[in-house]
Amino acid sequence: MKLLHTKLPEFIKKMQVAAAEKGKKPKEIKIMGLENLRSAKMQSLRTGRIEHAVGELAALDNVENLELIVIPRVPETMQTVIVKGMNKDGKCDKAVLEIVNILHPTEEAYLLDCDPENIDDRRPIIGNH
Amino acid sequence: MAKLKYRMIPEGMLNGKLIPLNIVLIDYKDVKDCGLEPKAAFEAIAKTIDAPAGLNIIDLDAVTTTSDGIVVEGAIIRMAASDRGRINKDFGYLEMIPLNYTDEDIKREPHLKVWKDKYPKRTLYMGPDYRKKKIPVHNVVITGRAANNNSATEMMNIVTMEEILLPILGQLEIMKDGKVLLGNTGEIISVGIGMVVPEEYGRIVPKRQYMCGDTAHGSGEYAKTLKKHIPIICVEKPVLARYIIQALECGMVPGRTIGGSPAVLTVAKYLHKKIDFDNITKKAYEELASVGFTKEYLHKDFPLLTAEEIIKRADELIPGCEDYKIYDSKDIVKIKYAEC
Numbered sequence: 001m002k003l004l005h006t007k008l009p010e011f012i013k014k015m016q017v018a019a020a021e022k023g024k025k026p027k028e029i030k031i032m033g034l035e036n037l038r039s040a041k042m043q044s045l046r047t048g049r050i051e052h053a054v055g056e057l058a059a060l061d062n063v064e065n066l067e068l069i070v071i072p073r074v075p076e077t078m079q080t081v082i083v084k085g086m087n088k089d090g091k092c093d094k095a096v097l098e099i100v101n102i103l104h105p106t107e108e109a110y111l112l113d114c115d116p117e118n119i120d121d122r123r124p125i126i127g128n129h
Numbered sequence: 130m131a132k133l134k135y136r137m138i139p140e141g142m143l144n145g146k147l148i149p150l151n152i153v154l155i156d157y158k159d160v161k162d163c164g165l166e167p168k169a170a171f172e173a174i175a176k177t178i179d180a181p182a183g184l185n186i187i188d189l190d191a192v193t194t195t196s197d198g199i200v201v202e203g204a205i206i207r208m209a210a211s212d213r214g215r216i217n218k219d220f221g222y223l224e225m226i227p228l229n230y231t232d233e234d235i236k237r238e239p240h241l242k243v244w245k246d247k248y249p250k251r252t253l254y255m256g257p258d259y260r261k262k263k264i265p266v267h268n269v270v271i272t273g274r275a276a277n278n279n280s281a282t283e284m285m286n287i288v289t290m291e292e293i294l295l296p297i298l299g300q301l302e303i304m305k306d307g308k309v310l311l312g313n314t315g316e317i318i319s320v321g322i323g324m325v326v327p328e329e330y331g332r333i334v335p336k337r338q339y340m341c342g343d344t345a346h347g348s349g350e351y352a353k354t355l356k357k358h359i360p361i362i363c364v365e366k367p368v369l370a371r372y373i374i375q376a377l378e379c380g381m382v383p384g385r386t387i388g389g390s391p392a393v394l395t396v397a398k399y400l401h402k403k404i405d406f407d408n409i410t411k412k413a414y415e416e417l418a419s420v421g422f423t424k425e426y427l428h429k430d431f432p433l434l435t436a437e438e439i440i441k442r443a444d445e446l447i448p449g450c451e452d453y454k455i456y457d458s459k460d461i462v463k464i465k466y467a468e469c
Contacts, residue, residue, distance in 0.1 A: 074220070074263065074264060074265065075220055075264070075271045076264045076265060076266055076267060076269060076271070078265065078266060101266055101267070103267075103269065103271065103276050103278070103285070103287055104271075104287065105271070105273055105274050105287045105288055106217045106220055106221075106271050106272055106273055107217075107273075108212045108213070108215050108217060108272050108273030108274075109212065109273040109274045109287070109288060112212070112213055112273070116215065126219055126263060
């Protein structure tokens with residue numbers, strides 16, 4: 001299990017199912033931060049833990065609906081940028097590779113409405129997984 | 130209970146310029162008087178601010194350098210970013226390291242001769258230890274919406290995406306209750322901040338990546354647009370002039386041992402000091418020319434002025450900063466206290 005990876009659509013479906021099935025009534029989950037990904041393999045062990053967390057929150061009577069937000073763990077990411085010039089046949093005629101550094105807000109920006117005492121941080125230290 | 134004093138420029142509009150987050154400056158002496166470690170001081174102050182903030186602890190007894198290699202009195206020794214009282218445990222706090230440089234180190238970073246000549250007993254700080262920090266590229270701390278970048282001289286709200294430049298000398302002047310300029314960064318400073326010197330632990334660029342005389346921007350005529358419209362709080366020009374003059378009088382040569390920024394070149398020209406024109410790279414000349422510092426202009430004869438005359442006429446002589454006004458820092462800074 002630890003070495004397996006989950007397909008992106010399957011990851012999304014697992015979260016939707018956990019939100020729908022673990023509470024007394026079906027609950028919606030809004031998934032953000034994966035919109036740019038067309039295909040990806042997600043770490044399976046963590047997928048299971050996240051699915052469990054979604055189910056845990058969905059089971060709370062006070063919870064009406066859920067949000068799942070994926071952000072970079074390290075809030076400065078260097079990205080490769082691929083610039084493609086396409087010809088009339090839709091084929092790439094020339095391409096340029098560049099980089100761009102992005103500064104991202106950390107998790108606090110998404111948790112301003114949550115009392116710190118109610119945040120259960122289950123992440124391992126940076127470098128462990 | 131003891132109280133920890135701090136200075137704050139609050140988030141919001143300030144005389145037509147946007148302060149994108151709360152800017153907090155803390156005197157290291159006040160931290161020590163409270164018996165606090167710097168990180169605990171940041172945490173105590175962060176608890177008093179229910180919004181994004183960039184926080185710096187400043188040791189006025191230390192020394193540091195500007196991006197163009199001018200040694201100045203005072204240094205930022207710790208930096209933090211907070212949001213609604215929280216400081217991110219991994220990325221919200223960073224320490225600058227005291228540099229026990231030898232004469233060999235100073236051969237590689239010759240602008241530091243000014244430190245040895247003028248401030249031999251003061252501790253030198255520049256940036257953090259790049260081997261230890263968790264954020265890979267910039268010397269930045271981030272918590273939530275707040276980012277405090279470039280070793281605490283550029284602060285941003287990453288959600289509104291607005292930022293402000295806070296060059297070191299302006300911060301030091303606020304700590305001394307002096308005068309500062311508040312304006313737009315403009316084209317001259319946008320170009321000037323690219324004229325860096327090689328520093329292993331540089332506040333902006335570490336690992337001695339650029340030789341003196343080169344530009345860290347390397348973006349031709351676009352360099353002048355880099356920070357043009359961004360607000361800036363910086364030092365009054367006579368203070369800047371005084372430090373540049375001190376460096377030149379210690380034997381520093383623009384383009385060879387200190388950066389050839391427009392401000393440095395201007396003061397050198399009026400003092401009739403040597404400039405290493407041959408060591409300034411083609412890319413740096415291109416950026417300088419885009420703001421009027423063409424080779425022709427730089428080789429023109431300037432009237433010889435004394436140091437005193439340059440300092441007195443600094444506002445008129447030294448270019449940089451647009452649409453600015455001069456303020457007593459006490460008129461833009463609030464003195465506040467945190468329980469400690």
